Amino acid sequence: MKFDSIIIGGGVAGLSCAIRCAEAGLKTTVIAAGQSALHFSSGSIDVLSRLPDGQPVANPFEAFNSLKSQSPEHPYSKLGEQATRDALAWYQAMMDERGVYLTAQNDDSNHLRVTPMGTFRSTWLSQQTVHQFPLSDVAQGLDAVALVTIDGFRDFQPKLAADNLAKLPQFKGVTIKTAAVELPDFDTMQRNPCEFRSIDLSRVLRDETKLHAFAKSMIHQVGKVDLVILPAIFGNGDGAATIKLLEGLTGYKICEIPTMPPSLLGIRLEEAMKSHFKALGGLILAGDEVRRGDFENGELKRIYTKNHLDMPLIADHFLIASGSFFSRGMSAQRHSIEEPIFGLDMTDLPHRDHWYQPEFFAKQSHPFLKMGVTCNSQLQPSLHNQTISNLYCAGALLAHYDPVFEGCGSGVAISTGHYVAEQMIKAQRQTTDDKQQERTFA
Ligand SMILES: Cc1cc2nc3c(=O)[nH]c(=O)nc-3n(C[C@H](O)[C@H](O)[C@H](O)COP(=O)(O)OP(=O)(O)OC[C@H]3O[C@@H](n4cnc5c(N)ncnc54)[C@H](O)[C@@H]3O)c2cc1C
Structure with a gap:
């Protein structure tokens, strides 16, 4: 089966990317092994509530410069303020059309919700x-x-x-x-x-x-x-x-x-996104699981899933948004942490004693929560130090941020998913233009 884009993971990052691709006319499929973190979430979109040094944030976008100086590798630092704002505005408008009205305060500041x-x-x-x-x-x-x-x-x-x-x-x-x-x-x-x-x-x-x-x-x-x-x-x-x-x-x-899981406020977001994606002609392979892929010359050529082990899925572009430990997008052994599908390059691993803070409710983030797949500024990961040009990474699998401590989980997932989609769309249009030109000159 051949697609323009294949999205691995049916959480908010994967679905945001998939919807944006489908809106732009790309033939897109989502492979989702299981439930996403949305089934456990409040259904509110955290953008940035705390800086990595623990300082509370009143207005997320006003804090982007401080964030960049404290954490230059943070996904928001790679995207920049405008791309993040554009992604969130797109998400709000898209959910609005589905009857899920998401609002912020008029002055763009954070608000409090009761847990x-x-x-x-x-x-x-x-x-x-x-x-x-x-x-x-x-x-x-x-x-x-x-x-x-x-x-x-x-x-x-x-x-x-x-x-x-x-x-x-x-x-x-x-x-x-x-x-x-x-x-x-x-x-x-x-x-x-x-x-x-x-x-x-x-x-x-x-x-x-x-x-x-x-x-x-x-x-x-x-x-x-x-x-x-x-x-x-x-x-x-x-x-x-x-x-x-x-x-x-x-x-x-x-x-x-929100209640204890299942959280209807989170499920509402997921259901709205899935039905919109399907209405746009997107295909969701629910319950299937990507097992491995073939790489050639710095590109991912095809992937194999639990249900399609002998029939690879092929695409021009791939996104891996398989989540963190919680969704089995990452797995931890006693002395190592890995991305289990492709074995993508991860953040440098300190000794196990430094994976966590001595106190559970610490004033600083637990280091293991910032572990993940390392990417370049285009959010392309690498395998054995070689950048994979048609594979991107988004959401909780990304390294260098802590969604819980910094209060930025869904914000990072939406904005990185959207950012990747825009790159896939651009690349696809470029390919179509090139083919058109070849035909004209032939
Ligand atoms: C308990 C909890 C509560 C949270 N509450 C909030 C909140 O209230 N507000 C907020 O903004 N953020 C919250 N967050 C953070 C935020 O929800 C996450 O950062 C964000 O949802 C991550 O989205 P994601 O798409 O990257 O990953 P996930 O939502 O984890 O989705 C990953 C998807 O990939 C699939 N997958 C994994 N491996 C494979 C494979 N091999 N093949 C195919 N599919 C695969 C999984 O089954 C899943 O569908 C919370 C996180 C947790 C864990």
């Missing part, structure tokens, strides 16, 4: 159903909030979250209530304790009779508050619409926070 633990985390873009607490005035306009769950739901504990919220200086003077609202027939619907994760609840709450009963019970238990915070238990395609309906039924302003 399921009742702490704040800084991020840049959030979905329309997530309450944005501005950095400058966190509890702006709030006198009382309620943390509400479904009675018996295990993946969000409002009392724990309320205790933590109450300790935050920014919430001094704000009344914090909790409630566990009963869902009709909950006991009979729950066959075993593992059932009724967020995704199961979303199916139940699609039933308008149950949603009405839920709304009634909520009004009764919560009383007067300025904001109701619910765990994300509303569906993928229609979640935002259901919340609007619930707001109408209760009169409350309602927002969502």
